[in-house]
Amino acid sequence: xxxxxxxxxxxxxxxxxxxxxxxxxxxxxxxxxxxxxxxxxxxxxxxxxxxxxxxxxxxxxxxxxxxxxxxxxxxxxxxxxxxxxxxxxxxxxxxxxxxxxxxxxxxxxxxxxxxxxxxxxxxxxxxxxxxxxxxxxxxxxxxxxxxxxxx
Numbered sequence: 253x254x255x256x257x258x259x260x261x262x263x264x265x266x267x268x269x270x271x272x273x274x275x276x277x278x279x280x281x282x283x284x285x286x287x288x289x290x291x292x293x294x295x296x297x298x299x300x301x302x303x304x305x306x307x308x309x310x311x312x313x314x315x316x317x318x319x320x321x322x323x324x325x326x327x328x329x330x331x332x333x334x335x336x337x338x339x340x341x342x343x344x345x346x347x348x349x350x351x352x353x354x355x356x357x358x359x360x361x362x363x364x365x366x367x368x369x370x371x372x373x374x375x376x377x378x379x380x381x382x383x384x385x386x387x388x389x390x391x392x393x394x395x396x397x398x399x400x401x402x403x
Contacts, residue, residue, distance in 0.1 A: 276340065278337070279301065279335055280335060283302070284304075305342055305402050306320035343400065344367045344368060348367065348369070356394075362392075372387070381398070382395070
């Protein structure tokens with residue numbers, strides 16, 4: 253019982269959850285590791301790339317790490333300087349989606365291949381249900397919002 257209380261105390265001391273408030277974050281660096289806990293000593297769960305949207309659901313007691321939820325609803329941790337709330341991002345949630353040259357299916361396909369699940373983008377503009385997006389390499393096109401998860 254004493255051991256269980258100590259473990260519980262350690263877990264609680266690492267995190268201050270904000271259950272009624274979440275905020276939108278975007279990965280602002282080329283790539284970042286999502287971890288199982290608030291520190292580099294924790295397991296790397298997933299590597300994400302620039303413009304990956306995340307929702308902040310908590311903060312470590314030190315304030316240096318955020319607990320974040322991703323497109324799949326998984327909660328992991330990211331180091332605070334790797335993310336920003338200054339712009340909005342989106343990630344493809346379907347297996348594939350065409351990127352168009354304009355806001356509609358009557359516009360031509362923009363890239364040689366469709367965008368794939370987990371491809372992430374900076375949202376530049378909205379026009380009805382369409383989002384003008386830019387990837388990390390500077391490619392710009394339009395994707396319907398139904399195929400994106402954004403923060």
